[in-house]
Each structure stands twice: as structure tokens, then as C-alpha cells.
Amino acid sequence: MNTVLDWLDSPAPERGIHYYRNGDWHLRDYADIASAARRTAAFLHANGVTKGVVSLLIEEPETFVPAFLGTMYAGATPSPIASPVTFGGHEAFTEHAAAVLGAATPAAVLTDAHLAPLAAAACAKAGTGTPLVLPDPAGLPDADDLAPRQAELALLQFTSGSSGTPKGVRVTGDNLTANVRAIHGWLGVTPEDSCSSWLPLYHDMGLIGTFLGSVVAQIDLWLMSPVDFIRSPARWLDCHGRHGVTITTAPNFGYGYATSRVREEELAGTDFSTWRVAMSGAERVDARVVADFTSKLAPHGFDSRALTPCYGMAETTLAVTGVRPGHGARIIRPSGPLDTGAPVSVDGSGTLGVDRPEDPAAWIASCGTPVPETAVEVVDDDGTPLPDGTFGEIRVRGTSVADGYESPDPAASAPFGDDGLRTGDAGFLLDGELYVVGRIGDSIKVRGRKVHAEDLEAALTSVPGVPPGRCAVALGNRAGRSGAVVVVEAPGDGWLDAVTGVLRSALDASVAVTVVRARRGTIPRTSSGKPRRRLLWRQAGEDALTGDVLHSTHGNDRPTAQNAPGLDGAAT
Incomplete structure (x- = not known):
């Protein structure tokens, strides 16, 4: 084969990889x-x-x-x-x-x-x-x-996940070949295409989605390091605006960072009309961030229909679903509770990159339809498939589903079953398109409805003074009571009232809330940069977080401000 x-x-x-080093590109x-x-x-x-x-x-x-x-x-x-x-x-x-x-x-x-x-x-x-x-x-x-x-075994891909325990995903040759082929089919890759990337090569999105996807197709790849992107996001945009590169992928953070850091004069003379695929994956898509990115680049020829949100994970080699390039991605606003087995009600819809909602946390972007050779269904707690438009756990079947985890404990690979991979992610299918809400383990029930950590983080990063990507929420239960620990890596406390206001509107007095101000780098993260929320929750319970407790509610919902044991060290 x-x-x-x-x-x-x-x-x-005459094709190859353009490496960025010493301020220039080298083929x-x-x-x-x-x-x-x-x-x-x-x-x-x-x-x-x-x-x-x-x-x-x-x-x-x-x-x-x-x-x-x-x-x-x-x-x-x-x-x-x-x-x-x-x-x-x-x-x-x-x-x-x-x-x-x-x-x-x-x-x-x-x-x-x-x-x-x-x-x-x-x-x-x-x-x-x-x-x-x-x-x-x-x-x-x-x-x-x-x-x-x-x-x-073609690849042993490690994922630390939100629990922080490294797990080696066993990717076979069949898995790897099938997923690269599926990505090419989904994106419609041709010899006229080229790709850019600043994603780390140790992570599946950069390793398979851009690097292997490009070399197998034998198209030009323009490759930066993450550090080079942080120093100069304009160099990434130049790949598309000055060199005519057609494909890229980045997390939501990347599009937001480029929007805020690239100056108008750096865009002078650029032409993004050949940029046909701008994938967004690895983290929740913020419709407002993407709308701002599109607005900044549209005068230079960028088409919002290039935006292609996608969903995947190391356990499926990489890609599971994606919006078709050129179709435009749908965003929706669910109403009412999102509970397993319950129908999802929608009271608003729009187009990603075109519509800019004022409350982005309430909106969810479509992650598209399954890539070739992959099937997706949403199931209840017992694994029974649920109909379209019903909330539950996402399960994936197909050639790209990996051969379990590398572990001496057979129970470690329990999510990999004969009926597919139980992803541990919550979401729903609507008109055949997948909408991902968050990790099942990162949610609590409030007044009969599920509240997900990702939703709270999305709402909090819209608060002035809370830097994007510098806020994490950990949810859980301790001593029979639901709780939320919020860590904000930002100076001062001018944002505190707005943050507690967001939390009050999403939670209630039965949830114990702690807000911690911390230095940059305090939030524990996976190798791909996602917050390790379960570890954060555990650290908070063990008084092992470093920072200032600015707000803490107890049974009477009275806030206190303190420098708690185990949370010492001012954040400045």
C-alpha cells in the first residue's frame, strides 16, 4: 500500500520547504x-x-x-x-x-x-x-x-491532555496514510497549492496537518517556528499576501494575535485573494476574533469563505471533521440547557467572519462534516446514538482512529471500542455538521443545565483587562459542593468586578467561586498550549497555586479578598 x-x-x-531563519526564507x-x-x-x-x-x-x-x-x-x-x-x-x-x-x-x-x-x-x-x-x-x-x-507502528504521538498524564497514542501506518489522504480530500489539495505553518512540529496539528500533509502532496511549505510567529506575525501573513500561499491552519489565538499585532503599514501592498483555506482548530473558535481578523484583511482581498473550522485529536491521528473550503462556516446561538439526550434549541445563526456577535461566548462555530473515511455520531451516557440536533458525547469511527494508547494497563485504552472512539467531548450534530461544546469532564450542572469551562473562558476573555489566552477556568466538586476556580494572568484588579459579574450570571450562589490573580505562566498547560484544567483544580484543592485570591465565595456568597496559604506571591 x-x-x-x-x-x-x-x-x-523545484518544490520543498521554505524555512524562516535569520530574518529571511531559505528553500x-x-x-x-x-x-x-x-x-x-x-x-x-x-x-x-x-x-x-x-x-x-x-x-x-x-x-x-x-x-x-x-x-x-x-x-x-x-x-x-x-x-x-x-x-x-x-x-x-x-x-x-x-x-x-x-x-x-x-x-x-x-x-x-x-x-x-x-x-x-x-x-x-x-x-x-x-x-x-x-x-x-x-x-x-x-x-x-x-x-x-x-x-x-508509524508514530507514537504523546498527548498530555487536561489531566497532565502523558499518554502515547499508537498511530499505525494505515491510520497515518488514511488521515493524510482524508485531509487532502477534504481540502481539495492540488499541485497548485502551497501551505504555511508556525505550529510546533511535535504536535499533531503541525506535524500531520501541515508538515506531512505538504510533503506527501509535494507542495511548497513555508515553515516558521512558534517563537518566530510571536516575534513577527506579519511574516506569517506575508506568506499569503506576498508569496501567494493558499493554505494554512492555526488555533483561534493565532488569528487574534495577528489581528492585534500586525500594523496597517505592514499590510500595504499585500494581496490575499489566493488564500483559499484558513483552518481553525485545537481550541474553541471565537466568532468576534475571527470577524476582526477578516475585517482587517478584507480590504486586501481576503475572503471569509476561506475560514474552515475543524475538529480533531491525536486519538484519531488528526482530522475528524471540517468545513468545506469556499462554503463559509455557520455560527449558531443555542438557547436553553445543553443536557445529554436533550434537543438543542437555536435562536440565532450567522456566518463566521461576516457576523460579529457582541456576546461571542454564547455562539458556537460549526466544525463541519466528517472528512473522508470517517463517521461521527453523538451518543448518550450508555453509548446509544442520538438523533441530529441532540446533545451528547461525540464518538468517532473510521480508518484514522488510532490503535489505542501505549500502556501496560489494558484499561487505559477503554475509550477505543468496537463501536468507535468515545472522545470525552460534548457536542451535537445539526444538519449533519458537528458543533463541539467542550470536554465532558470540564463541566458542572447549575440549575439543571451544564456549564462548560470553555464557555466561561470565552466570556471572560471579552472582559477588558483580561488578556486572550491568559485566563483559565477549572470546574469540579469538592465536599459535595460544585466549585469554580478562575485564574487570570493579568496585573491590577480593574477587571475583577466585570469578571465576577460574568460568573454571577453564569453560575449561582450554590457554586463556590474563587478568582486568582497570577503571574504569566502560572496556568498549567498541555504541550499544545491548552489549559490543564483538572490539574488546575487539583492544585487549587491542595493550596498549590501561586497568586493572589481576589475573590472567594462561600455558603453565604460573601466575597473575601486574601493572600491564602499556598496562593502566596503577588502577581505584578
């Missing part, structure tokens, strides 16, 4: 990348690595690409580890990397000279020996006679 490495035999001429064509991948495979063989998992701790995209492909070519299973940049410090990263290595039990850990000391520390902590350090490209062995080998 076809594999994601078939292109190595005949790389497309490495696919023939050069194919050669570097083979030579990396030869380096692994020379060091006795011909099978098993190879954990990749490599930060620079230009080094990561041939290392990943070379590991596959060698007959081993690549398993990327998140970059140290996503963690608060080296100690936190070492703890995370050691936990991943302990779960992966790799045959080797492959790193570069820059990260070699951190890799060695993580290996020592996990007891996995000494890492292999890649030499300079000129120091890699020749690979003229090296033939490709196919591993039993």
Missing part, C-alpha cells in the same frame, strides 16, 4: 530533504537503531524534518517530545520529558547539540541511557545503498 514516505523515491523538482528542495532523511536513517543504523521507538527532542524545524523522516525510513517509530519553550523552566521540562520517556520506553532518544544537556538530564531521570546527538549534516554517513524499512 502507499505510505507517507513514497515521495522519497521521486521528490518533486531546501525535497530532493535535498530526502537525501538528509536517508542519511539520518543511516546514522541511526550505525548506532544500532533499526526498530522500536525513537523519541525526538529537537527544536529547530530544519533539523526536526529530516530526523523525523529518517527515523521512519530506518524502520523505527518516531515519537516527538514537546519543546522546552512550552514549559515554565528547565526543571518542569525535565519532569515532563522524563514522564514521556518512561511511558515510551524508547530504543533511542535522538536530539541535537543545542538540547543535548536537557535530553541527557531527562534520560537520566527516566533511566533510558544516553541520548544520541545528531552531528552536523556534513557529518552524517552516506546512505546510497540504504533501503527503507517499515515499522509496525
Whole structure:
């Protein structure tokens, strides 16, 4: 059967990856990348690595690409580890990397000279020996006679999830090939297309959705690091406005960040009329953020119909559903409670990127229809399928559903059943399109209706003074009472009254509410940047959060302000 490495035999001429470094773009064509991948495979063989998992701790995209492909070519299973940049410090990263290595039990850990000391520390902590350090490209062995080998497992993709426990998703060759093919079919990728990305390559959205999707199709890929995007989001937009790139993907945060940071003069002379796919995934879509992005770029030719929200996860390799490019994405405003098994009432609808709701938290964007070879249904607590327009848990079936988790405990793969993958996400189908509300475990019942953490976060980030992406809500029950812990990484307290007002309107006096002001970086996050809400809830219960308690309600709903034990340290 076809594999994601078939292109190595005949790389497309004059196509390749444009890497952003030292303030400019540098093209490495696919023939050069194919050669570097083979030579990396030869380096692994020379060091006795011909099978098993190879954990990749490599930060620079230009080094990561041939290392990943070379590991596959060698007959081993690549398993990327998140970059140290996503963690608060080296100690936190070492703890995370050691936990991943302990779960992966790799045959080797492959790193570069820059990260070699951190890799060695993580290996020592996990007891996995000494890492292999890649030499300079000129120091890699020749690979003229090296033939490709196919591993039993194509990819071991780690996801920390909201619980913070690393889980290795077993992605087979069939899974990977099917999902890349499904993405191409959904987007209608042709040789005339090209793609841009600033997403990290250790995460499924950047790894499969942009990197592998581009190299398998042999289209040009314009690749930045996340750090480069943060420094200059205009460079990302330039890919589309000055170089004619047609496809990209980013979380909602990326579109909002570009809108706020790119100056009008930086857009002078740009033309976005060839930009036909702007995927949005990994986090909830904020219709107001997207409308502002469209408004800023529309005078330069951007078409809102390019916006294509999508839904996916590592457990399904990546893509599950997506809005068809060029169709326009629908947004709706549900009314009434969203309870499992209950019909969803809709009292408003609009178009993403065109309509700008004043209350974005009340609106949900369609994530489209299933990609090829994938089926989606919504089920009740017993796993019984529910009709269109009914709220419940999302279940996925298809060739892209992975082969469970890498774990000695068979119960770990319980969500993977004969009838499909129970995702743990709540949502509903409406006219065949999927609407995702949030994680089932990140909700509580208030007055007979479910309140989701994502909804509260969306509402709170519309409060002046609460920075986008710097607020997290953890919901749960303790001592028989529902509670909400809100952490805001912002200075001052001018936003406090508005924040407590939002919480009062969404919750009631039966819910114990705590609002914490904290320094930037306090909110624990997954490797993909999502808040680890269950860990946040646990830290709050153990008095292990650092910050100032600005508001706390108890049984009589009287607020108190304090610097609580375990919540010490002023946020400035």
C-alpha cells in the first residue's frame, strides 16, 4: 500500500520547504530533504537503531524534518517530545520529558547539540541511557545503498491532555496514510497549492496537518517556528499576501494575535485573494476574533469563505471533521440547557467572519462534516446514538482512529471500542455538521443545565483587562459542593468586578467561586498550549497555586479578598 514516505523515491523538482531563519526564507528542495532523511536513517543504523521507538527532542524545524523522516525510513517509530519553550523552566521540562520517556520506553532518544544537556538530564531521570546527538549534516554517513524499512507502528504521538498524564497514542501506518489522504480530500489539495505553518512540529496539528500533509502532496511549505510567529506575525501573513500561499491552519489565538499585532503599514501592498483555506482548530473558535481578523484583511482581498473550522485529536491521528473550503462556516446561538439526550434549541445563526456577535461566548462555530473515511455520531451516557440536533458525547469511527494508547494497563485504552472512539467531548450534530461544546469532564450542572469551562473562558476573555489566552477556568466538586476556580494572568484588579459579574450570571450562589490573580505562566498547560484544567483544580484543592485570591465565595456568597496559604506571591 502507499505510505507517507513514497515521495522519497521521486521528490518533486523545484518544490520543498521554505524555512524562516535569520530574518529571511531559505528553500531546501525535497530532493535535498530526502537525501538528509536517508542519511539520518543511516546514522541511526550505525548506532544500532533499526526498530522500536525513537523519541525526538529537537527544536529547530530544519533539523526536526529530516530526523523525523529518517527515523521512519530506518524502520523505527518516531515519537516527538514537546519543546522546552512550552514549559515554565528547565526543571518542569525535565519532569515532563522524563514522564514521556518512561511511558515510551524508547530504543533511542535522538536530539541535537543545542538540547543535548536537557535530553541527557531527562534520560537520566527516566533511566533510558544516553541520548544520541545528531552531528552536523556534513557529518552524517552516506546512505546510497540504504533501503527503507517499515515499522509496525508509524508514530507514537504523546498527548498530555487536561489531566497532565502523558499518554502515547499508537498511530499505525494505515491510520497515518488514511488521515493524510482524508485531509487532502477534504481540502481539495492540488499541485497548485502551497501551505504555511508556525505550529510546533511535535504536535499533531503541525506535524500531520501541515508538515506531512505538504510533503506527501509535494507542495511548497513555508515553515516558521512558534517563537518566530510571536516575534513577527506579519511574516506569517506575508506568506499569503506576498508569496501567494493558499493554505494554512492555526488555533483561534493565532488569528487574534495577528489581528492585534500586525500594523496597517505592514499590510500595504499585500494581496490575499489566493488564500483559499484558513483552518481553525485545537481550541474553541471565537466568532468576534475571527470577524476582526477578516475585517482587517478584507480590504486586501481576503475572503471569509476561506475560514474552515475543524475538529480533531491525536486519538484519531488528526482530522475528524471540517468545513468545506469556499462554503463559509455557520455560527449558531443555542438557547436553553445543553443536557445529554436533550434537543438543542437555536435562536440565532450567522456566518463566521461576516457576523460579529457582541456576546461571542454564547455562539458556537460549526466544525463541519466528517472528512473522508470517517463517521461521527453523538451518543448518550450508555453509548446509544442520538438523533441530529441532540446533545451528547461525540464518538468517532473510521480508518484514522488510532490503535489505542501505549500502556501496560489494558484499561487505559477503554475509550477505543468496537463501536468507535468515545472522545470525552460534548457536542451535537445539526444538519449533519458537528458543533463541539467542550470536554465532558470540564463541566458542572447549575440549575439543571451544564456549564462548560470553555464557555466561561470565552466570556471572560471579552472582559477588558483580561488578556486572550491568559485566563483559565477549572470546574469540579469538592465536599459535595460544585466549585469554580478562575485564574487570570493579568496585573491590577480593574477587571475583577466585570469578571465576577460574568460568573454571577453564569453560575449561582450554590457554586463556590474563587478568582486568582497570577503571574504569566502560572496556568498549567498541555504541550499544545491548552489549559490543564483538572490539574488546575487539583492544585487549587491542595493550596498549590501561586497568586493572589481576589475573590472567594462561600455558603453565604460573601466575597473575601486574601493572600491564602499556598496562593502566596503577588502577581505584578
